[in-house]
Amino acid sequence: MLELLSEPSEGSFWLNYATFAFAFVAETISLIRAVRQTRKAAEEKGQSFADYVRTSTEPTSKMVLGEDTAAVVGVVIAASGVALHQLTGNVAFDAAAAILVGLLLMSTPIALGRSFRGLLIGEGARPEIRERIRSVIAEQREVEDVVDLRTMYVGPNALLVAVRLDVADDVDSDSVEQLAEQIDRTLRDEVDDVADVFIGPTPRRSR
Secondary structure, three states: OHHHHOOOOOOOHHHHHHHHHHHHHHHHHHHHHHHHHHHHHHHHHOOOHHHHHHHOOOHHHHHHHHHHHHHHHHHHHHHHHHHHHHHHOOHHHHHHHHHHHHHHHHHHHHHHHHHHHHHHHOOOOOHHHHHHHHHHHHOOOOEEEEEEEEEEEEEOOEEEEEEEEEEOOOOOHHHHHHHHHHHHHHHHHHOOOEEEEEEEEOOHHHO
């Protein structure tokens, strides 16, 4: 902005290019590493790269990936502005590039903050995960109905599950305890991110 309001000053274009080249190489290397780590994490979850970035509750990888992407794009924008300034002699290109980089740096943390907002306010599991949890519980022979199911992320990859069940009439108290242990163990084994499970048998008449 100051470049637009003041007398243009000529600096060393080649010094700028050398700085941009160094920054581009360093940030690109960091971005490649972040992409590889994120792709590996996505494969472990059985998700595509795009789906993992969109739905993951792991903040570290998404922050590094977002910041490195913004840095590489910012370097390209800044270098383009300087190049257009040199070719045309119009300082407006350089100033406009600087403004765009500033907007990019402001928008990146805002986008990341929105992505992690659910972890701060108690985001629930996605619908497909909820259905998977409900299906696993309903498969138990002693369970007649899943009366209520609540989920909430209490941390990265840490999902709390609270469920109320209508159990069969012939299930005694000892069997209920064994059923709770079985459901807890099965959910942890078959559903990603399940960390804590709270189970409450509820008579059908109380619904």
